[in-house]
Amino acid sequence: MSSFLLEIVTPDRKVYEEQVQMIVVKGIAGELGILAHHIPLVTPLKIAPVTVKKQGAKDELLAVHGGFMEVRKDKVVILAESAELPGDIDVERARAAKERAERRLAAKKDEFDFKRAELALQRALTRLDVTSR
Numbered sequence: 016m017s018s019f020l021l022e023i024v025t026p027d028r029k030v031y032e033e034q035v036q037m038i039v040v041k042g043i044a045g046e047l048g049i050l051a052h053h054i055p056l057v058t059p060l061k062i063a064p065v066t067v068k069k070q071g072a073k074d075e076l077l078a079v080h081g082g083f084m085e086v087r088k089d090k091v092v093i094l095a096e097s098a099e100l101p102g103d104i105d106v107e108r109a110r111a112a113k114e115r116a117e118r119r120l121a122a123k124k125d126e127f128d129f130k131r132a133e134l135a136l137q138r139a140l141t142r143l144d145v146t147s148r
């Protein structure tokens with residue numbers, strides 16, 4: 016199977032740059048599997064794990080917190096506010112963020128705080144998901 020270059024970039028750093036066989040991402044309209052030679056495409060991403068398949072290797076999972084995926088002719092670029100490999104995730108911090116967000120959701124303050132807490136909860140759950148699989 017052909018491979019393609021995957022780059023995952025945040026405002027701080029390049030989190031990932033490897034030749035891969037396939038990725039599965041969660042776009043706003045649902046899951047998308049991308050192989051080499053996919054037609055060019057730009058889509059917003061949900062806060063969710065990204066699965067990376069490489070030949071002869073175990074699947075890799077990254078926590079990708081929203082942003083956009085751009086499928087180009089020569090490579091795929093994911094631009095996200097934040098993204099982490101499982102080994103870079105502080106599990107205790109993610110657990111604390113999850114509990115904080117749950118408390119804020121239970122407090123049912125204004126709509127803006129609620130939305131922020133929902134997004135924070137989604138980031139925390141994504142971090143916990145990729146570190147537990």
Ligand code: ATP
Pocket residue numbers: 027080097098099103104105106108109112135138139142
């Ligand atoms: P927290 O409330 O713990 O800061 P957050 O979801 O608000 O979590 P982000 O705004 O998504 O954090 O990220 C800010 C920076 O901190 C990014 O560089 C992100 O990669 C990093 N980061 C956030 N949570 C963790 C974590 N649990 N382990 C490692 N890095 C993290």
